[in-house]
Amino acid sequence: MGFSIHIIRKAIFTARKYQDYLTDERIQQWKDGVKTKQDDLLDVFINLKNHRLNIYEIKSQILDLIVATFDNVSNNIEWAMPEMINEPKILHKAIHELDNVVGKERLVQESDLQNLNYIKACVKEAFRLHPVAPFNLPHVTTADSNVAGYFIPKGSHVIVSRFGLGRNPRVWDDALTFNPGHHMNNDKEVVLTDNNLHTFLFSTGRRGCPGMLLGSTITTMLLARLVQGFAWELPSNEQHDVDLKENLHDLAKARPLSVIAKPRLPLHLYNTS
Ligand code: HEM
Incomplete structure (x- = not known):
């Protein structure tokens, strides 16, 4: 302790x-x-x-926002990357999308995101399968309600399992497999902010995440930049796959991701200063 x-x-x-x-x-x-x-x-x-x-409260508010921003985003990418590296077909499909939409002569920008459905589906799939913090923040019901035939009296403490929703075999085919195809729907744009309650990325309602748009944009940009900018390889002392063990406290990756990045774009695009 x-x-x-x-x-x-x-x-x-x-x-x-x-x-x-x-x-x-x-x-x-x-x-x-x-x-x-x-x-x-x-x-x-x-x-x-x-x-x-007061000044201490302002600094604490800022700390909260900063932690919400880097923690959710980095945990998601730390899961998306090894899942994709372990499934070369998925990684190649993501690279192919970036090369088609953006090319190799410039870095991917926020304005490209609307055309990067597969990358967004990879982010969404990592959130579905690996919700770091398995339960949503606790809420108290303000009225009697019925959910899926269950009576929930006013004043109940409700803790939704993001893990249970994301891995529910009645909703998701092959629920335990990382498959961005779970979120692809013909030509419809993939969005991370929908709330059909099949997944619970940002929760919903008045106390849902206020940083939804910022969070989904930063996460998608980060994955897009990493996939576009680098070829990824396992270190030579690693086995064939990246180890996907979860830390049982919070479902983050048990061991930090350790992979080798090699530039795949013209060198002048990397800001080395
Ligand atoms: C990918 C990134 C993010 C994810 C997955 C995420 C997810 C969530 C979830 C699930 C909640 C709980 C909502 C509930 O209690 O029902 C939440 C709350 C919150 N998030 Fe985020 N978040 C992300 C990024 C951000 C960012 C970038 C900010 C701010 C800059 C932020 C600020 C907050 C705040 C302030 C709350 C508490 C809201 C309240 O209690 O009223 N989050 N977030």
Whole structure:
């Protein structure tokens, strides 16, 4: 227990080191009158009138948002990549899509995402099969309700299993296999933000994830850049496949992903400065 608290403290310290001073700088800019127009959420936090936040609360809010952003995204990619590397047909299909839509003379951009259905399906499939944090945040029902024939009285604590939904064999064919085809529907655009409750990427309703659009865009961009930009190989001391064991605490990958990346685009496209 003491050990894990130590790890968490260290991680929070590291995250804060990169962002707290930026919050201090911004607060000073408002105080000095250098900044007068609200451009982002940090400006909004600083200028709240009715629910005024002190500096510690502002920094904690920012930390929450930063953690939500890098944690969900990096965990997803750490699952999508090994699943794709282990299934070369899937990886080749994703590369083929990127080469067709974007080519090899420029880096993939956000404006390309609407045409990258297969890449989005890979991201979605990694979320379906590997929801890091197996349960949704707890919610309390505000009224009596019926769900699938079950009576749920007002005031119940409801904890939805993202893991159970994603691996439900009554909904998904071959539920335990990583297959982006699960999300491809002829020419219909694949979106990560739908909420038909077959998967529960961002939850739903008023307390659903407010960072849905940002989160799905960053995740898809990251996978697209990694697949477009590099050829991926296992280190020579590894077996044939990347090990897909889950950490039983939170379903993250038990061992960090370790693979070799080799550039596959013209070298001037890589910012090495
Ligand atoms: C791929 C990335 C992300 C995924 C999969 C994800 C998923 C989720 C889920 C499942 C919830 C729980 C919703 C519920 O309780 O019903 C949630 C809540 C939340 N997320 Fe995200 N999220 C992502 C990215 C982000 C980003 C980028 C931000 C902000 C910059 C963010 C901010 C939040 C906040 C503030 C809540 C709490 C909402 C509330 O309790 O009202 N998330 N997210």
